[in-house]
Amino acid sequence: MAEYKSDIEIARAAKKQPIMKIGAKLGIPEEHLLPYxxxxxxxxAEFIASKKGGKDGKLILVTAINPTPAGEGKTTTTVGxxxxxNRIGKKAITCIREASLGPNFGVKGGAAGGGYAQVVPMEDMNLHFTGDFHAITTAHNLLSALIxxxxxxxxxxxxxxxxxxWRRVMDMNDRALREIICSLGGVANGYPREAGFDITVASEVMAILCLATDLKDLQKRIGNIIVAYRRDKSPVYARDLKADGAMTVLLKDAMQPNLVQTLENNPAFVHGGPFANIAHGCNSVVATTTALKLADYVVTEAGxxxxxxxxxxxxxxxxxxxLKPAAAVIVATVRAMKMNGGVKKEDLGRExxxxxxxxxxxxxxHIENVKQFGVPVVVAMxxxxxxxxxxxxxxxxYVAEQGAEAILCKHWAQGSAGIEELAHKVVQLAESGQAQFAPLYPDEMKLFDKIDTIVKRIYRGLEAIADKGVRDQLKQWEDxxxxxxxxxxAKTQYSFSTDPNLRGAPTGHVVPVREVRLSAGAGFVVAICGEIMTMPGLPRNPSSEKIYLNDMGYIEGLF
Incomplete structure (x- = not known):
């Protein structure tokens, strides 16, 4: 039996090419690459602007079943x-999100793929990378300080x-900061009030960075952030505090997508990282739209x-x-099917x-749901x-009975050689012209009806419910x-319902909307359903306990 290597050992042994060479493969001149x-x-930004108006490649979304402790490997499949x-002769770019330090030191331990389907440098990507998250944290907290x-x-x-x-943020899981009292200590420190912290990836600034098209659009969106209300309930915007200019300055470099490479020296854009159960869970629009101008195929994931x-x-x-996706891949595993079928984690090894x-x-x-958007589907096993x-x-x-195809993928162990069949199928679907993409609901639908539509058509719930205060707030925003x-x-990722323990495909459940928040800068309304935290806590035994520098100075414990 072959010797087992951890993800970090495989990543460390990678024969990386200089990043300028990776850029050259995409036709990016050296003077338009800022090396880290x-x-x-x-x-x-100049190079990105020069590509506007060019022809787009095909956009492929990689998504998955509800996550289980058995593991699905969505990022690994995206990279693979x-x-x-690229292996079958197509010019392809992978677009994924950056990793948050909170989950890295909490449960996940890393987010750059796995096995022989990884993006490198793995350690850098999972830690400070190019400083984007620090810039977002600082810009967000500048606004907090200005208020x-x-x-x-x-x-x-x-x-x-x-x-x-407007709360404060930090890129760490710290339940002690969820609810705080600030400005204690007397007149010199201001007026005491209730406040709190969210994790950086839940910040509206993160969502704005990932949806903005350029620096001008970024500043406009930042200016539109609602930071507070007056006694007459009229909104106060970030632009009223003259915060938008300085915040944009802090985010100038963070707006530029990061170019790295896979283990097989293929280009990857890693940029942005809003949480998927709290925010919209996709990498940046700038990275995706730029990649579409530079490649035949862009493979991206959603959280x-x-x-x-x-x-x-x-x-x-x-x-x-x-954007108009050409095809979608749903990642699933036999192990996860067994867990959804009621098997305990320790018994997954038995047939x-x-x-x-x-x-x-x-x-x-999930197959039915993705098809509702008019996007053809293939399942990656x-x-x-x-x-x-x-x-x-x-x-x-089973998948064949659903009118789709499931393809066995061995990219974790074999790299691109183990996923050729899926690559050919994706090309076939993307080139078939089957995609007739349309969003689930029209813009003009009432806000609560939009929530109810998602609950009924995607979660297969009976209805969304909310108290009068929530409904009145939505009506006020409409006005x-x-x-x-x-x-x-914003809800649990583990179930179609708001109960994280309700696996499988439940129907008839009610989805309670506990709170709504207006992200006027990002351009969406957040509906917080069930028990979801915008500041996670650490588990009893956090991943950080196993992360250290070895005698050679290498990082151990990231996986």
């Missing part, structure tokens, strides 16, 4: 498919200190299962950016064909060595001219 060391670079398309400073110096805008809507990631990718990102069949209902629901022929056959048969905005639902 030898293996990563930012692409200049990009390599696979309290404005109130301190006389509050000329008449901000109601009870209605400050978590298709009920969250794909729905938001289609209804928010594609709607806003005018259980009946559990596979039972658990496939979750996959079937991410292979594990414990999968048996009978289990694989059961899953393939203020925000009724055309799409909805970004």
């Amino acid at each position: 060391g030898h293996d990563k670079a930012k692409i200049s 498919l990009g390599d696979g398309l 309290d400073n404005h109130i301190y110096w006389g509050n000329e805008l008449g901000i109601d200190t009870r209605r400050v809507a 978590f299962g298709a009920d969250l990631g794909a729905e938001k990718f289609f209804d928010i990102k594609c709607r806003k950016a005018g 259980n064909v009946e559990a596979v069949k039972k658990g496939c209902a979750n996959l079937g629901r 991410n292979h594990f060595v414990s999968d048996t022929d009978a289990e694989i056959a059961a899953m393939k048969d 203020q001219g925000y009724g055309h905005l799409p909805i970004c639902i």
